Amino acid sequence: MSLSVLVIEDEAVVAVDLEIALEEMGHKVVGAGTLDEGAKAVEAHDFDLAILDVNLNGELSYPLAAALEKEGVPIVFLTGYGADGLEPEWRTRSVLQKPMKREALARLVQQTKPRALRSAEAD
Amino acid sequence: MSRSRYLIRATPSSIRLARGLKAEGIRSLAFVPLMSSEGVSGKFMMYFSDPREFPPEEIELAITVARHLEFALQRVAAEQKLRESEARYRAMAMDSQLLTAVVQSSDDAIVSKNLNGIIQTWNGGAERLFGYSAEEMVGSPVTRLIPDDRMNEEPRILQRISNGERVEHFDTVRRRKDGSLVDVSLSISPVRDGSGEIIGASKIARNISGRKRMEERLRRSEEEFRSMAENISQLAWMTDREGWIYWYNKRWFDYTGTTLEEMQGWGWQKIHHPDHVDRVTDLFKRHIDSGEPWEDTFPLRGADGEYGWFLSRAQPIRDEDGKIIRWFGTNTDITEQKRAEEQRILLINELNHRVKNTLATVQSLASQSFRKAEDPAQARQAFEARLHALARAHDILTAQSWEGATLSNTVERAMEPFSEHDRLNWEGPHVWLSPKQTLAFSLGLHELATNASKYGALSGEVGHVRITWAMHDGAEGRRMVELIWAETGGPSVERPEETGFGMRLIERSLSRDLGGDVDLDFNTEGVRAVLRSPVEPARSRALIGLGREARA
Structure with a gap:
């Protein structure tokens, strides 16, 4: 099942690698390197999943994470610190540790159901 | 009868x-x-x-x-009377002897004089204190002992004695036989005859030079303490044995902008931070009670309203019996150390963040280099080349404390592996790049050069690459740097069907992240790339290098 995935990552090399990896898994990716760009992307698209770097050049991505959850988009944090590095109220969310294991990414993506399917189940 | x-x-x-x-x-x-x-x-x-x-x-x-x-x-009565009178006489004689002995052996000078100030008796103490013998002084005026500038004292003393008054502990100065001066304390009482008439005065003079010296030493030691306490870099204070502060040094008042009236006793609590004052007071009181030296760290509000951090210590001061008589305390400003410590923690966190990001970057470079590799040796070579490009970018950033780098320096380091055949040159004005731009240009130029070596102008024997850059005004009044990568003399190149990692990296890092854009043309003589990126004016160290930086 093809997903629409938002990738927020300010390290260009990591972002491009992640985008290519997801594309190779058959998903559609929108990438952004700043919170502003991310917010614009959230307005423009309906995402099935969002992968967010926590620290974007010194800015924390929690406000964008909150906006995404409000839209019903499942989020995954991408961080060098692991779950302990997250602010307490966000520690229950999925975390991909940097450097990232490709299998962990694949597992997470596989567990994610497309938005259309989820809303159908909800009905 | x-x-x-x-x-x-x-x-x-x-x-x-x-x-x-x-x-x-x-x-x-x-x-x-x-x-x-x-x-x-x-x-x-x-x-x-x-x-x-x-x-x-x-x-x-x-x-x-x-x-x-x-x-x-x-x-019988007469015999009784005689016996009594004899006993009285004997007692009197003994008293008188005793008195004489006491007077003679006294350390104090005991002198009697008549109402004209003429000396009548002169004891051993007087001999020792003033250096004159009794023979020399009995019959002489007492003014022989008085320094010239104190001559006015004697008439006043005689006046008071004549009125029946005593003069007690009158501190003054007298002159010895050898001319030296001595500090004395005088007590003078009227002497009366049998009828109660005042006929003279008895004078006790005590040598108080020792006491004066002690007082002077005490005063000097106090002065030294004050000058030390006022000049140390710490805030300082003293409490009584109950912990009640009665003295602060000037530095305390300078720092806090308060007065002794506000601060004495427990008034210091006013300038403590509400989050700390109870803890600090509790601990301080416990130490005052136990007599153990006290140490604590807490913020104190300065005259400007800002809190600074202080390492504070107090030591009990004990008397000869070991009883605590007061406490001496200091507060050392450690705001800077505290800031440095916070800075250090921040730096360690930042370092961890950077290391993790770098590892993620290396991982991504590896995964992209090996992704579609048909030849593992080639893939390894590509990976190593990218890793070295990243390492060189880190080198130039480290040299500038990660504040950024010049574009010229970035180009030079990025082209290092490709510049041996002299077919690469560059020219452009001084432009200051942020750390992110430095990394993006370094890796982007590396990808362009790698591509040119494989397929473009650097793949054959005759092609050239010319890199030029210039500043332009962009949208919203931003200053943009525009870098042109122009390959000439190379074979004709075509846009690949699938945009590879290198090209995506250039587009992604320069266009989206950094608010710039990238144009890539695949021409008959090689690739022509135009990279545009905004330059922050504050970061542009234009003043340092207005000249052009080039490699011909």
């Missing part, structure tokens, strides 16, 4: 006496007074139980007996 009978006047006491005699059965009574030098000293009595006349021979006998008795009593 007459023989006539005396009539006794009836008074209450005589009537009581008559009744008493009657009750005793006495009916007749005769008595003879016994005389001494002081008058009547007793009586000799004869009485009978029947009324009777006293015949002359009985009266003679009674008088004779009374005279003998009188004489005997007088003798």
Whole structure:
């Protein structure tokens, strides 16, 4: 099942690698390197999943994470610190540790159901 | 003594006496007074139980007996008096000797003088204190001892003595025989004769040079302490044994902008931070009670309203018996150390963040280099080349404390592996790049150069690459740097069907992240790339290098 995935990552090399990896898994990716760009992307698209770097050049991505959850988009944090590095109220969310294991990414993506399917189940 | 009978006047006491005699059965009574030098000293009595006349021979006998008795009593009294007087005399003699001995051996100078100020007696203490013997001084005016500038003291002292007043502990200066001056404390009392008339004065002079020296030493030590306490870089204070602060140094008042009235006792709590004051007070009181030296760290509000951090210590000060008499305390400003510590933690966190990001970057470079590799050796070579490009970018950033780098420096380092055949050159003005731009340009240029070596102008023997850059005004008043990568003399190249990692990296890092854009043209002589990126004016160190930076 093809997903629409938002990738927020300010390290260009990591972002491009992640985008290519997801594309190779058959998903559609929108990438952004700043919170502003991310917010614009959230307005423009309906995402099935969002992968967010926590620290974007010194800015924390929690406000964008909150906006995404409000839209019903499942989020995954991408961080060098692991779950302990997250602010307490966000520690229950999925975390991909940097450097990232490709299998962990694949597992997470596989567990994610497309938005259309989820809303159908909800009905 | 007459023989006539005396009539006794009836008074209450005589009537009581008559009744008493009657009750005793006495009916007749005769008595003879016994005389001494002081008058009547007793009586000799004869009485009978029947009324009777006293015949002359009985009266003679009674008088004779009374005279003998009188004489005997007088003798006894005289002997008694003599004995008493002898004892008194002996006691007086002893007292006087004792007094003389005391006076002579006293450390104090004891001198008597008459109302004209002429010395009458002069003891050993006076000899020792002033250096004159008794022979030299008895008969001399006491003014011999008085320095010229204190001559006005003597008339005043004599005036007061004449009025019957005492002069007590009058601190002054007297002159010794050798001319040196000595600090003395004088106590002067009037001397009276038997009739109470004031005839002179006794003077006790005590040498107080030692005391003065001690006072002076104490004063100097106090002064030294004050000057030390006022000049140390710490805030300092003293408390009584109960922890009640009674003194602060000037630095305390300078830092806090307060007064002693506000701060004394426990007033210091006012400038403590509400989050800390209870904890600090509790600990401080516990140490005052236990006598253990106190140490704590807490913020204190300065005169400007800002809190600074202080390492504070207090030591109990004890008397000779080991009893705590006061505490001396200091507060050392450690705001800078505290900031440095916070900075250090921040740096470690930042370092961790950077290391993790770098590892993620290396991982991504590896995964992209090996992704579609048909030849593992080639893939490894590509990976190593990218890793070295990243390492060189880190080098130039580290050299600038990760504040950024010049574009010229970035280009030079990125082209290092490709520049051996002299077919690469670049030219452009001084432009300052942020750390992110530096990394993006480094890796982007590396990908362009790698591509040119494989397929473009650097793949053959004759092609050239020329890199030029210039500043332009972009949208919203931003200054943009535009870098042109122009390949000439190379084989014709075509846009690949799938955009590879390198090209995506250039587009992604320069266009989206950094608010710039990228144009890529695949021409007959090689690739032509235009990279545009905004330059922050504040970051552009235009003043440093206005000239052009180039490699011909």
